[in-house]
Amino acid sequence: MFLRFKEDVIKTLGEYGDERFLRESEHSDLASTVAFKLAKEMKKSPKEIADEIVEKIEVDSDYIGSVESTNGYINFFASYEFLEDTVNVILDEDENYGHLNAKGDVLIEHTSANPDGPLHIGHIRNSIIGDTIARIFSKAGMNVKTQYYVNDMGRQIAITVLGVEKLGLKDKKPDHAIAEAYIGANKLIETQPELEEYVENLMLGYEGGDEDIVSKFKKVVETALIGIRQTLESVNIKHDEFIWESEFVRNGYVDRILKAMDERGVIRKDGAWIVELEDFEKEIVVRRENGTTLYITRDLAYHLWKNEKYERFVNVLGADHKLYASQLSKLLEILNLKPPEVIFFEFVSLPEGSMSTRRGKFISADELIERVRKEAEKIIVEREMPEEEKRKITQAVAAGAIRFDFIKIAPEKPMTFDWSKALDFERQTASYIQYSHARACSILRKAVEDGMPDLDFKGELCTAEERKLVMILSKLPYFIQRVIKELRPNVFAEYLLSVASAFNDFYRLHPVLRAESELRMHRLAIVDATRIVLRDGLELLGIDPLERM
RNA sequence: GGGCCCGUGGCUCAGCAUGGAUAGAGCGACGGCCUUCUAAGCCGUAGAUCGCGGGUUCAAAUCCCGCCGGGUCCGCCA
Known part of the structure; x- marks a missing residue:
């Protein structure tokens, strides 16, 4: 309703109806500061100009009750009719009030924490921002889907697989049990560096599709996700879909994105496949010499997929991903793909410092x-x-x-x-x-x-x-x-x-x-x-x- | 070293995009309000050189430059 009042004010102001000069104000329902801006070129005081404008304009709106010129401000007041329409529309539209007739398919990716332990209070900030945005987009009329991008190919997961093998899983909430295995395995690696190689092989095996290893990874990730879902539910958050990073290796999107880059001629093949980003004075490796992909490669594939399915896609990311995200966006632009809209949020830290799942230093x-x-x-x-x-x-x-x-x-x-x-x-x-x-x-x-x-x-x-x-x-x-x-x-x-x-x-x-x-x-x-x-x-x-x- | 973000009463924050009418809340402090629609509420008082220094402007918390303090990022990790 207010939106229409605002439109009417803009219309009423005619040539002076610049939205940028409208202010919500305690002195009126909507105020224009346009007279201040014009003061110099018209060589008159703001007050004089405001008086003249108010004199000149004709109100042709049921919603504008009165217009006043005060100290250079042009103050608009809503009419009784506006107030009545507001209340009646709310009562009439009920749960549809606030619908903006916005259209389109929107994807909101949020949380996406590594499935190596429970969500901590930093992750939950992400979840809450993402879920709230999704609800508000949906209210406006858009067709919204929420996704959790599951980083199942990370080193952390391989380490957790090792932890589960060596230490087993305790009988507690699944995500907490996983964290214990992850933290324990990290300690093991510190004392037994030869385990590094085993972890490397797990990662290679997983990307290569080794059935035995794949099932081990799956079990770890799914266990963690059971607990994570429970946590999210307790604060009224539910994702529509969980998309696994490894899907993009297996469904051909990774190959497609590599091919697309190759065809654009932006790849330098130097054993590894490398793209140079001049803006960042940086070389991005998108394929290792051994043929395996990197996180950014799969993320590019994911965003190719988003481009094909959605008109808008929004990611909620920690501020530590800013540089990474701008590099990803740059690569997408090179490929003529739309980059994601990103909401960055700053860290939640503890009085004694920042949190770390690996070191077991976090509040779940x-x-x-x-x-x-x-x-x-x-x-x-x-x-x-x-x-x-x-x-x-x-x-x-x-x-x-x-x-x-x-x-x-x-x-x-x-x-x-x-x-x-x-x-x-x-x-x-x-x-x-x-x-x-x-x-x-x-x-x-x-x-x-x-x-x-x-x-x-x-x-x-x-x-x-x-x-x-x-x-x-x-x-x-x-x-x-x-x-x-x-x-x-x-x-x-x-x-x-x-x-x-x-x-x-x-x-x-x-x-x-x-x-x-x-x-x-x-x-x-x-x-x-x-x-x-x-x-x-x-x-x-x-x-x-x-x-x- | 370079990039990005933050710095507003004792505390936590809003306002900054698009400069404009006495810088707004909440908590805490102090003083009040339950025979009246839920006191998880309400009213009042005190408390601010808007990090510091310059600049632009008729006008700066808001824009520009420099500095200080805090955070964060800068892997053939994810």
């Missing part, structure tokens, strides 16, 4: 979830409700707290993990939003108990807090659009927080159930519209919108 996502759940339990024990419901709420609150804690931070910000903060429910904004939603549900539930309520929003009944709340509700589609354009899901978290906050301001000052007739219907409509936006917004963040808590 499972541990985080478990401890946050225990903390949430402490609050819920005091409530009177069935045990089953308490369990469900605890899980939803814990998963929500974790997801929100990660998603609210801009991806480019490095994070230092702090247990005391992660477990502090006073500062858990997710449960604050869930709680606001539960409050809205509670009011509506009681209204229904009093008999089927009528909802009837009237613009002229709006108080300042109601007007502000409805304006914010009108921006859901606008924020969905922004996330899609900017690939920054944290702005959506910020938005949802503002919805909850505006609702709480309204809640404090405006009794709903005790209000009479017209006012009651008006406020019930606001509550219901807010409920819808909070519910859908929470779902976009992968947080369960609880009706009671």
Whole structure:
């Protein structure tokens, strides 16, 4: 709705309707700073210019209530009709509100952690960003698939195979058992360097398709993935597909990409196959002298495959992959293929330094979830409700707290993990939003108990807090659009927080159930519209919108 | 050594793309609010040379240059 208001403002401004000069503002619903820009060339003060523009323009939009010139700003205010349309459209479209009619097949690749152990709190940042982006793209109307690219050909997996052979698998959650084998094997190699050669041979055998070795690798990778999937599920994340790196060796895509590069004449065959990237002053080896491929070769093949199947493909990657990703993109461009759009996120580190699966120095996502759940339990024990419901709420609150804690931070910000903060429910904004939603549900539930309520929003009944709340509700589609354009899901978290906050301001000052007739219907409509936006917004963040808590 | 990212109240962050109206939240601190729709809530107070130094501009947290501090990358590893 806000999007149309904005369009109307641009139209109304005519030749001055440059979107770049529009600002959301506390002084109005939308402000233009165009007068400031014109001041110099027109040799007049911004105030004079703004006055003149406001004088000149004709408003031909039901959504613009008034236009004012203040200190050089041109301030636009939404009309009652805009507010009414907003509430009515939300109530009418319900779960479809926020749909942008965006089209196209989109692939979002996220998490893609090496299957050599459990996900740690750095991986989960990746997962949460990826999953949230996928939900928001999907909401906008795109056909979204999510993929986990399984690095099954890595040295780590070969080492883990060695570990499982030498040390066996402990009886614990599968991904944790795998990590133990991996860490143990690394220690073995340190004391027995001759094992290196064995690892080399495993890798060669796997790429070559040696049946015995292939089945060993498969078992290790699948075991790890069982545990990883469980972890992801506990924070409401589910991938549509798991794509194994080795598939591209076996299905011919690796050969195709090598051939394509060869035909472009960019390969120098010097025993190994080498591509020179002048921009990077670097030589990239894409095929070893012994005929085996490298990680980047398979990744190129994967992206050739993405090019054939999808219109847009987005990767969520740790910032340590920046240089690598730009080299991959450059190679794809040389081949006339589209490079991926990438969301980079900075590291999650521990107070004592960075994490490492190999050294066993990490906090697993499972541990985080478990401890946050225990903390949430402490609050819920005091409530009177069935045990089953308490369990469900605890899980939803814990998963929500974790997801929100990660998603609210801009991806480019490095994070230092702090247990005391992660477990502090006073500062858990997710449960604050869930709680606001539960409050809205509670009011509506009681209204229904009093008999089927009528909802009837009237613009002229709006108080300042109601007007502000409805304006914010009108921006859901606008924020969905922004996330899609900017690939920054944290702005959506910020938005949802503002919805909850505006609702709480309204809640404090405006009794709903005790209000009479017209006012009651008006406020019930606001509550219901807010409920819808909070519910859908929470779902976009992968947080369960609880009706009671 | 070079590239990229971060540096905003005591703490965690938003704002920076597209410069503009008194720099916004939350936590923590202090003082209040449960006979009123869920107190996982609400209200109020204190607290900021926006890392430092220059520059551009009528106007800089935002753009440019230099520096400082932290992170990260620079394999015929993945």
